[in-house]
Amino acid sequence: MKVAPDPRAVRDASLDExxxxxxxxxxxxxxxxxxPGDGVALRATGEIEARAAVLHVVVARCFGMPTETAMSWLLGSHLVDFVTPPEWQFVAGGKGDHRSFVLHHDAVFALAWLLGLSRHLDPTVPPxxxxxxxxxxxxxxxxxxEWRSRSLVAPRDAIEAAVLLDLYYCLDWAFQEAGxxxxxxxxxxxxxxxxxRRWGLEWAVVFSGPYHEAPPGWEEVDLSV
Structure with missing residues (x-):
């Protein structure tokens, strides 16, 4: 856990952007x-890898991956415990909002950036x-x-991730307001x-301090503010 940067200075930079x-x-x-004074860290690398892989399978189901193949892959990879109930209902039975699960491609993009697998997370361009x-x-x-062995992840610094999270927190408001x-x-x-993208960053960047509760589960991330 590192000391998080000055939140007001970071916010000023986000507003400038x-x-x-x-x-x-x-x-x-x-x-x-x-x-000020809060600590910041990333979730464990293996946990971020697992979440990215699960979302990758969910998106693949949206584009025609057979149910049996998806479930077999998750079982064989020992990732079932990382699948949320709504995700499992969709993967196993096609239940849920197909359009919302397709959107997870951008959450995967954010997690890939955190793992060092993507060079940028530019808010003006697609993944x-x-x-x-x-x-x-x-x-x-x-x-x-096999993927973990091939990918050779290089996780981002927690402070760099926190700075980008603040930017996406502001971007989320700005894009909705523009719309x-x-x-x-x-x-x-x-x-x-x-x-x-904000969802992925909010879930993966963990803060400690008097106003922070335990890190939320994937489905518990609050994007309402």
């Missing part, structure tokens, strides 16, 4: 993500085309352990993609 992108700025009372090559080769039968008023967006990415 929103202004550069031509996006609306959140109100002055918009909450900080952390407080890198090479992202699919960086994830487990499901059609080729690559196992979770509400019919404003212009600075690129090929929409508010749904920004929200998914």
């Amino acid at each position: 929103l202004d550069r992108l031509g996006l609306p700025l959140p109100p002055p009372a918009f909450p900080l993500v952390w407080e 890198e085309e090479r992202l699919m090559q960086q994830m487990p080769d499901l059609p080729g039968g690559e196992s979770f352990s 509400r008023v019919g404003g212009w967006l600075p690129g090929e990415v929409d508010a749904n993609a920004i929200g998914q």
